[in-house]
Amino acid sequence: MPSRSESELTALAQRVKAGQPRAVARAITLVEAGGGAGEDLVDLLHGAFGAARIIGVTGPPGAGKSTLVDGLITELRRQERRVGVLAVDPSSPFSGGALLGDRLRMGRHAEDRAVFIRSMATRGHRGGLTLATTEAAGILDAAGFDTIIIETVGVGQSEVEIMSTADAVMVVLVPGAGDDIQALKAGIMEIGDIYVVNKADLAGAAELAAVLRFALRGEVDPDIADSEYLGTEHAAGYDPRDYPAAQNAPQILLASALDGSGLPQLIEALDQRLAQLDRSGELALRRRQRGAAALERIAQSALRGWLAERGIVAGDPQQLLREFDSDSRGPHRFMRDKLQQLTRSREGGDL
């Protein structure tokens, strides 16, 4: 990465604020690469962060997240909002490469200047992706996109990350294939502000929505109360009184991203939810937590970089092992001493 002078970065930051696509794209590349230039740029722009609302979209693979995001963009554009999208796809653990195909389904927005779509690969980050997406979202925010959608890679380890990245989280599910029951177990029942049953025309959609209403809001739909879906939970002694007051509980909506039905209602529900989060102070709290999480990750990332420079992590493991082999102390003691020695010595340098 060629080094960039301060004046170059300042100019880039200005162009980002002016919303120039090339500059916005370059800026995201810099924060994604995670080097000094990206860090400096974030510092320059960070005063311009905070105006946009950031929506996380997550759900199991095959739930139709990208198609739903495509539909959301269309609806948001109808309201003349400027929309930024960050679509995260996995990197190959073997080659490190990635095939970023989410925007295949969003092709019709490619020429709309008020829509900016960026694909991001996970690049083997663990947790670190959250920092990159948080900062990329900040760039889009600074560039004047008022609604930013982050589409996660899918259900896995990203649930907690999306919670600490977005103002509100939309969980997308589809009926069939046992996803409904899986979802209940997979721990995504705690993270959503809105649950979308996508592909609403498929058999089982209404049942899935009812299961969700029951599980999340304690509401029993008389039509399907006796169905196989509810049988076991019911018997297990679920009590509506165990559930939070309905106005704070997540909304459950049916939609069909393919034909666009249910999308206006979805946007409306989202607006209501954000307003409610704002009124209750929850939104401010979430943003504070996000800020704290970002600081923590910056610290982790800096420490990791420092360790990498000294061959402790991400270096040649053989050398470290040889050193350890010739040592009679246990691994913890060995490492503690080594780190102490590094921080005391001159080579320790600045973080």
Add this chain to the structure above:
Amino acid sequence: MSEPIDLEQLETARREWDKTVLTPALEKNPGRDEAALRTASNIPLQPLYDPTSDNPATYLERQGFPGCYPFTRGVQPTMYRGRLWTMRQYAGFGTAEQTNARFRYLLDQGQTGLSVAFDLPTQVGLDSDHSLALGEVGKVGVAIDTLRDMEALLAEIPLDEVSTSMTINAPAAVLLAMYIVVAESQDADWSKLRGTIQNDILKEYVARGTYIFPPGPSMRLIQNTFEFCARKLPKWNSISVSGYHIREAGATAVQEVAFTLADAIAYVETALQAGLNVDEFAGGLSFFFSAGSDLLEEVAKFRAARRMWARIMKQRFGAQSPRSMTLRFHSQTSGAALTAQQPDNNVARVTLHALAAVLGGTQSLHTNSRDEALALPSQESVQIALRTQQILAHESGVANTVDPLAGSYVVEALTDEIEAQAHDYLERIASMGGMVQAIEAGYVQREIADAAYTYQRQLEDGKRIVVGVNRFTTADEPHRDLMRHDPGLREAQLARLADVRFERNEQAVLQALRALRNAAEQPGENLMYPIIDCVRRYATLGEICAELRRVFGEHTQPGVV
């Protein structure tokens, strides 16, 4: 008369041969690379097939006799002894007049059927003056904007005498309407018109990409054409269910059979939903397959497809008429198998492909030209391609007896194997709710993409050999004269379109278009009739499709790479 084979004795002898002859031979020379000893679709081949791999007791059930259920051996009793296959070269380029001239040349040369290729704007329902048509007008086929172009395309061709195949899918109803309006102006009786519209939208979603509308409305248009053809054009094939493009997109032979039949099942179900009786329309279904280089596998593929279709139609859909059970197919030699390197070698490849199609019992055949990997074929190349078919028909002798490879141990074994594997796919697709759902879920696209990637990797790694490409290459390829497109073509086409727009009765056009839109909004209406009205008044293809786009919306590709 000889004794019937004693299978037990034979099996013992075979084991003995394996032990005393084969094993020592393999120890001396373990043989070529494993990938090379598989079929093109990765089916492993045994070193030797013999009567123990075939069960003569099930002959009638599996093979039977030609012209009889399950039609494994052919759809007619005498096959090419009665009449040779139709030699049908796909042609179309530039303006309607240029293509018309090529058609009349081919008819003079002894070709027996017409096959029209359309340019891409026509295939996706856009007029030549649309911005997306930039650079595409008249390139891969003829440009048709209005009835005026169709009149020029078919000028002086007696439509009640030829049979015409049109490779058109999403806007098939519109092009069919234009064809029959031209026939009317020639005083040709609709009931005498013979030909085919491809009309196979499902494979466009998975392989060929010239879709317009989402699956639901597309299936309705197909339903409408089925119904119309069944009532008005009794000799017309209202669909050509096409495995060709699926195969060309990189599918295996098994996938080609499975996905094509799965498409066909979806169409039959659509027709039944429209209230048609199965025997009323099933005779109008035809098929289209690719013929590739793996001769034995390809022959087995065609035989397996025939047998499977007969069983599906009889057992699943309760067809009574034998015609409903027969899988009649057109075939085209594989375009993907042609190489840009040493293109004259393609003449040998095309011969192999064509031989596979003929040994597989095709009803009609297009042979590709040697230079198609480089550009549009020249007249000379087109003639060689047609001559290749004529040599097979008149000199090779393979046309003189029915299904000559039947009883070959390996061909019968491969026929069974392809059927079994394709059957598994059909079950899988059924469990997903049918082909439309499997396509919407991206399943079919993913299976094809995986097969294509595996095959291409084998090529890149040198595990499969393509002569002139990854082995036996030559340093300098000589320069060749290729056919060039006429640069003035687009302007000429745009001028004609502008003339039509100027000369026609605009009020009448708008009225017809409005009527079409109203009909489209009523799910029960057959759209063929309002489309014919639009066409008669010289509404453009783009205008007609735009009305339908407004009502139906447009399909977007699912994200499968």
Add this chain to the structure above:
Amino acid sequence: MTKRLRILIGKPGLDGHDRGAKFIARGLRDAGYEVIYTGIRQTPESIVSTAIQEDVDLIGLSLLSGAHNELFPRIVQLLREQDAADIVVFGGGIIPEEDIEPLKQAGVRAIFTPGTTLNTIIEFIESCRQDQKVS
């Protein structure tokens, strides 16, 4: 550390034959690049806009219909107009030999004809990195 190159594989024009484009997209992924695939039927405008948003280093175009003489140069021109002339453009498909030189003159860096191996394309991409044509 070498930069992880980002490459857009696009299909301008109307032809739907995406076998080659998909193979290249997957193959480049397996060679360690980040690949953005646009799907079929893309206008030059949408390809350029996508390339810019994705901040790609190279654009690979696949076209089999014969519209390359119109569409490839148009994409190069749009990149220039949008301050993105540094993005390297290469193409592939059924492209007659006599069209190759004019396309290169128009700013398409390389043209790959049928039968080109993935390795040849990777070598080309890496040579662009070497030339510092991609930053």
